[in-house]
Amino acid sequence: MYWYQYLSLGCLGICVLACLWHFFRLIRLGKPKDLSRKSGNVTRAEIYSYTLAMMPNNKESAYLHIPAFTSGIFLHIGTFLSIALFVVFFFVDPKIFPEWLTWTCVVILLVSAISGLSLLIKRMVSGKLRDLSNVDDFISNLLTTLFHIVTIFYLIFAYQAAIYYYIEVSLLLLYLPVGKLRHVIYFFAARYHLGFFYGWRNTWPPQKMD
């Protein structure tokens, strides 16, 4: 292993520890205590919250904004694929990947990187989004999109791109727990709380209109 691989492993350790701190803080703070009489089924609502409630046909943020929603989905697919590859690269040299697998990953990551870039450009160009954004929003997007791009380069060029790849990943891992990328944890907690709230009151799962 090279020094930059050790560096990325160290950053991964810091990232995991920091994320665990966020996670255990939520656990320590505990679940909401609702003393009113429950009306619905919280478990079913939680399941709904993580599944059907997230479907594009159930959210205006999806069906009224198909391009942004689709870009977001691709960006996340690319991110999860890049994370998976980051782990795999410690055990398998990208040079020995079968060609079809390399190019499949490259195509997916190319799409996700373009999606990330388009969202970044949108954030810069749209007055509405610029108003809402802070420096963190741009850094988070940039680091994530670059993550996809360096993964592509590492898949194709392997050793020549290795140092850039691992340094970028290290920066991303260090930044993740302090910037908005930490929504990787809070997203799941938010869905939990939403499921609890709507489930307790029998709003979710949705009732039939008739």
Place this chain on the structure above:
Amino acid sequence: MEKLTKKQIDDAVRLLKMPPDSKLVTHLNACVHCGLCGESCMYYKTMRDNRFIPARKVELVSSLYRRYCTLTGKIAPFLVNAKELDEGTVKEMVDMLFGACTMCGRCVKHCSIGVDISYVVHFGRRMLAAMGLVPDTLQATVNAALDTGNNMGIPVGDFVDTIEWLEEELIDEYGENARIPLNEKEKKVLYTLNPREPKFFPLSISAMATIFYAAKESWTISTNMYDVTNYGIFNGDNAQAGQIAKRLHDEMYNMQSKLLVLGECGHGSRVNRWEGPNYLKHPYDFEVATVVELINSYIRNGKIKLDKNRNQELVTIHDPCNLVRNGGLLSEIRFAVKNSVANFVEMNPCGTDNFCCGGGGGQLAMSEYNERRLKIGEIKAEQIRATGAKIVATPCHNCVDQLSQLNHTYKLGVKIKTIAELTADALVFDEENED
């Protein structure tokens, strides 16, 4: 605006630093600033002002959280837009959190992440309340409830006169058994009202009294505490909300009733059904039901008979946010209405996707925001117009008030009715009811 004192800042920041559970921390950390919530908010949809995007309202609170409660916000505030709690921030918070949000929760359901935006807005209002910065108009409504026992400050004598007049009318129509019992202990039901009813809409009290008479219910109203509303949920002062909720809670014991029936009021139902036990920090050991649920129990148990053909005009439903999206009564409201009317049409969108009327969140009490309130109501007005309905039914007197103003402003030419009024119009009396 006057300069904030250190105590004001400390009181507000203390709330941020002492979350009761993981919910606040979660929602203050979850927003990704995608801005897609804008189209779900009636303020943004009607006025296209970026300040009205729900995520911006969340940002007002979360930027303070980052400044005072996160390492990044303390070390590098510019990076994450961590803001000081100063006069400028507070001024914007008052305008946006009190004056530009009905806390309807429509944006919550449609948020790409699931941030409970109305919960965060309410928390922001709590911070402002802790600093003594609730708009005077809204606070006056809460003070009236605290000082007089009802939010409109109706003197007991006037209330009793109104009820007695209504009872005389009822007896004239249905006979001696058709009563509006006041202060009678050990009745099964303690019935509550929105003070707008005795003040402006007395016929809705008659309607419910007629239904009670038809169902042969054992019921009473307490002159000591009949107000179902609780604007303490809107001004963000949980202690005051708890004080008002406790009065109704205690009146159940005073009247020795078994079932607290919440009059047709969205936020009042929400407070007393869902929030009250949490304000008082103990579960209620009596049953609580909304009027809609009670009427439906009468229909299901055959205690009342309805002839829907008595309501021939086309009816649509306005779903009050606090009863449907935040209260789970979607199908209950439809059950009551569909059993009471011959012709029914849904609004689009409706149910949990329905738009707020614009009167929620205490907006009706804050006259300084009247122009905005009527402007955002344009969405509801166009929804109603598109149905072609002649009657809009809604189980919430604040909604009735706002819809009546929209009816006038946007020349809709519809009648606004409560569920009890529609049901009473469809009642069929059997011989046992006849005196």
